[in-house]
Amino acid sequence: MVDENGTSDKSHSLGIRIQKKILGKMASRSVARHFIDDDAGKILDTLYAFLKEAKSETEAKKLIKCIIKIIIKLGILYSNEKLSSNEKQQLKQMIRNFSKLIMTLVTFWEVAFSYDEAHLVSQLRSVEHTIVTIITPHLTVKSEKRVRYVFCTMTDSALLGLLFRPPPDDPTMFHSHHLDKLAPILRDYVFGKDPEGAPATTSIP
Secondary structure (H helix, E strand, O other), X not given: OEOOOOOEOOOOOHHHHHHHHHHHHOOOHHHHXXXXXXXXXXXXXXXXXXXXXXXXXXXXXXXXXXXXXXXXXXXXXXXXXXXOHHHHHHHHHHHHHHXXXXXXXXXXXXXXXXXXXXXXXXXXXXXXXXXXXXXXXXXXXXXXXXXXXXXXXXXXXXXXXXXXXXXXXXXOOOOOHHHHHHHXXXXXXXHOOOOOOOOOOOOXX
């Protein structure tokens, strides 16, 4: 699409393109903390530890970097006023849906035998769909593939089983020790910031 000045709408600003490229290459958990708060950083650290054990250090680093790049690029689009009013509303709705997703994860931890994989995957796919819808007009196919990769990994049945199902050698546990580490952080992240359960990670009003 071309605007009235004859330039492309697809993140046409050279400065923004350079900013996205540089920050994308710098993506790391420490860089992410410039865009998200300390509590969200703890979530990334805990997720990294889980993925490192469940898959491999290489896969864990790759996935976390992809998550960080998505956060960074969405933040750049928003802060540089590149999102339409409708896209901003979609982003706010995605944040609300993400909050509900977190509360679902916490419920699975708090209530024994409540884990529902189909429901969780449906929520994850909903967040994925909204992110892809927002970024498609602005970012490259590579960015979309990055989003798809993250959610393909996080909706994998075997991986979710490692997180939510008890270890076979310990019948006294209702879920994995990974969830025992992650769920309290998620609970504090949501309920410790907003009585209505809305995380305050972003600066989006």
